[in-house]
Amino acid sequence: MAQVLLYEALREAILEEMERDPRVCVMGEDVGHYGGSYKVTKGLCERYGDLRLLDTPIAENSFTGLAIGAAMTGLRPIVEGMNMGFLLLAFNQIANNAGMLHYTSGGNFTTPIVVRGPGGVGRQLGAEHSQRLESYFQSVPGLQMVACSTPYNAKGLLKSAIRSENPVILFEHVLLYNLKEHLPEASYTLSLERAEVVRSGNDVTLLTYSRMRHHVLQAARILVDQGYDPEIIDLISLKPLDMGTIATSIRKTHRAIIVEECMRTGGIGATLRASIMEHLFDELDAPIACLSSQDVPTPYSGILEEMTVIQPSQIVQAVKSMCDS
Structure with a gap:
């Protein structure tokens, strides 16, 4: 390899x-x-x-x-x-x-x-x-x-x-x-309609994609050290959503947090939240949390730019708040 x-x-x-x-x-x-x-x-x-x-x-x-x-x-x-x-x-x-x-x-x-x-x-x-x-x-x-x-x-x-x-x-x-x-050296293809379970866990389902996968993994390392057990799913397929994989996870953890770089209004997270509420409402023990970018044009300033995008520390805090409530 x-x-x-x-x-x-x-x-x-x-x-x-x-x-x-x-x-x-x-x-x-x-x-x-x-x-x-x-x-x-x-x-x-x-x-x-x-x-x-x-x-x-x-x-x-x-x-x-x-x-x-x-x-x-x-x-x-x-x-x-x-x-x-x-x-x-x-x-x-x-x-x-x-x-x-x-x-x-x-x-x-x-x-x-x-x-x-x-x-x-x-x-x-x-x-x-x-x-x-x-x-x-x-x-x-x-x-x-x-x-x-x-x-x-x-x-x-x-x-x-x-x-x-x-x-x-x-x-x-x-x-x-x-x-x-x-x-792998051998040729391979992947499904265009399947999510990936990046980490198996029991406490909360973290749904994410693209760059935020790595922010979630950073947060997960901190959370595991503190006794939490998050499950991480990389959506990969944004349309159609792999609701089978998502449903299996939520039926196990009964909690869901969506982490995206997309904007809150009209973003992938909004669509995903609606689908979970429609199909899996009875499986949830807590309201769905959606961590999204702020609805502002992305600033050029590095400090302001960072403030508009979800950071690992915010993911850690969201998991703690949901699991400890």
């Missing part, structure tokens, strides 16, 4: 799928000769040429529309957003075209497209580069959404997304690209 960085795991996934299937191609700004803004596609242009690694103009709506048309006619394009916030410029193409064409064409067309790129709150990237688009796209019918959190699941999820017949949005966090992990 070789140790690789998360962005290298994504590159391995693209390389293996381009080698396996000549229909796979990549479109986006600087994805070709430059190798992508975070080097996910570095070296692929030299291997596969300018047509399969297509450098596009700075026009997200145009090249996303181009990719959707290519998917309709038989290719399997990967669209890289240099920053996920920029893909708001292609919201119409992703929502009205990629998400709905299979239905509105009466099943005559499929759009096997992957939209991926860096997002989340970085370190002093400013409001426009700190977007969490999962809250925008979760209500669009026809889209699948997954969020990677480790090099292992990043590679497996991207390979599965490329092979899927559905349009898939893969959320990558800008602060996780240099995360290291040993990966």
Whole structure:
């Protein structure tokens, strides 16, 4: 097993799928000769040429529309957003075209497209580069959404997304690209619809995803030392939610805390909380807690930026308050 960085795991996934299937191609700004803004596609242009690694103009709506048309006619394009916030410029193409064409064409067309790129709150990237688009796209019918959190699941999820017949949005966090992990040498894929039980426990279920997985793990180490036994679930699949895994956990712990970097209003946590209340209300011994980012544009100031995002100390306090009440 070789140790690789998360962005290298994504590159391995693209390389293996381009080698396996000549229909796979990549479109986006600087994805070709430059190798992508975070080097996910570095070296692929030299291997596969300018047509399969297509450098596009700075026009997200145009090249996303181009990719959707290519998917309709038989290719399997990967669209890289240099920053996920920029893909708001292609919201119409992703929502009205990629998400709905299979239905509105009466099943005559499929759009096997992957939209991926860096997002989340970085370190002093400013409001426009700190977007969490999962809250925008979760209500669009026809889209699948997954969020990677480790090099292992990043590679497996991207390979599965490329092979899927559905349009898939893969959320990558800008602060996780240099995360290291040993990966199997053999090829593998992961389910696009399954959560991962990261740590088994009995006291409380901590539901999280993306970068917050690591904040929750930091908090869990402190909590375990103090005698608490949290169960940690990485949602991974943001749409659809894996309510089977979530339900199994809550029926065991009878308590749930959602930890997300998404905004409180209209975020993934709000949807998840509603689903738990609808299906698992009788299993709960305490109200669901939802630790979310504040509903403000992300400040540029490092100190203020940190204050808008949930920190491990807040997770520790939330668990103590719920379990000790």
